[in-house]
Amino acid sequence: MPTPSRPPTVTDVAVELHDITMRYQAKRGRSVLALDEVNLTITEGQFVSIVGPSGCGKSTLLKIVMGLTRQTAGEVVFGPSRSHENMLGMVFQQPLLLPWRTVAKNMLISHDLQPRLPRAELDKRVAEQLDMLGLRDFADQYPSELSGGMQQRVGIGRALLHDPRILLMDEPFGALDAMTRDQMGLDLLDIWERDRKTVLFVTHSIPEAVLLSDRVVVMTPRPGRIAEVIDVDLARPRRLEDINTPEFGEIASRIRVLLNSEHSAH
């Protein structure tokens, strides 16, 4: 990764969500309100998690930010601080690697779609990226030869290759076993500490959200609304042991109470 040109404590706005509403057409002319006037401002360089029960529209919200789904109403506004190129990168719940491409070629997919860097520079970046993700010896392997955790690492490397300003992650560790999941979370923090990209991280694991994030957005079930945004003031860099501290427990239980009360209200 190249060293960032900006200090890690900038307070520019990375992205603002204004009254995002999403309404799906259901059967017999009825419609389902998935997201109801969601307002959120995300500061550049922050790690923000979105937690909520299944079906609260958190993944939909991420897809709207990515531009994969168009919202029914409302507006997504990206901060003006940098150019719009390389703005977004997304990591999905599944690795979604192309089975006919090697690990290195899978990472290069963004380049094949929109070439931005000279080939030599790119090969260097791929090598760095593979090193960082602990995949150095797997560049020429095919996805089917990799474990689930390694595949997801490739998915992360693929999203990071073109150095996006904002990284969107949709339950990226949801399909992994508990131990791999913890390790991946810590590795992600390592990578994030290097250049502090803005991260929008969807999960339904409360400890994961607290451990990783600067702020945790708690959402209500259908229709998805923001119940509360909770600041996580734990010191960085964080370690897995932090889970056992009283401060951590307090924040986690606050989120749990919020989620439970929202559940019972419906």
Add this chain to the structure above:
Amino acid sequence: MKLGNTRVASGTAVDEAREPVRRPAAQAVRTRRQVPGFVLSWGLFLILIGLWQLIVRAFDVSIVLVPAPSDVVRSLVDGLQSGFLLDHMWATLKEILIGFGLAIGMALVSAGLITQFRIVDKALLPILVLIQTIPKVAMAPLLLMWFGIGMTSKVLTIALIAYFPLLVNSILGLRSAEPEQIDMLRSFGASEFQIMRRLRLPSALPHIFAGLDVAVILSVTGAVVAEFVGATAGLGYTIQATNFNMDVARTFAVVVLLSVIGMTLHAVVVTLNRWLVFWAPSRKEHARDL
């Protein structure tokens, strides 16, 4: 107490309760040596040929009814040496290759249009499904009438027969890409064309090859049928001619050549499939993978 393959030391009921229960490792269990499948099938094949030879010779069956395998081989060698069978084989092979190629081209183009444009899908697909219900061989006499006794009518019959299995499989294939994969590519700014090239086409390959496998055998059938209806050259034509002359050994020889063509084309498809679709798990659902 019984535990599958577990061996329990024999003894009285009291002893049995005290004895530990042992489960031996795989190597300790004697396994019967496996005879490779191809040895078995070739063995059976040769036995059947031998039986055929024996019965024909033993009962002195007329060569006009059923020739012995040795007669068939002799006729085959003679025909190949004189170049007679090779000429006709080449005529039929040419028809098959052109007709099959035509079918592939048409099927891929129409599958592309049907999967990319909803309006084509809605307008064209019902008509194609309707046409598919027509037995294609029934069209062979018409094609002969329209396009004459030459190669064109054969090529078109073959193309018509091979087209539908290819079309159906290509449509399925082009629609087989996961929506999440499409989202992934779109998140990197992929255009529709790039999604087609980088995802839909490669994802379609395993399905297309399944279609090719079916269509390639059908196209051999199509060639024979088209030549039956009316031709001046080809193996189908030769079958009719030798039948008329009661040269049954030669008829059998032609059948052998037809199956050689079929097997060769099938082998080409299977090999290409393994080479091009290397990432797909190998499937063993085709009985013809002999």
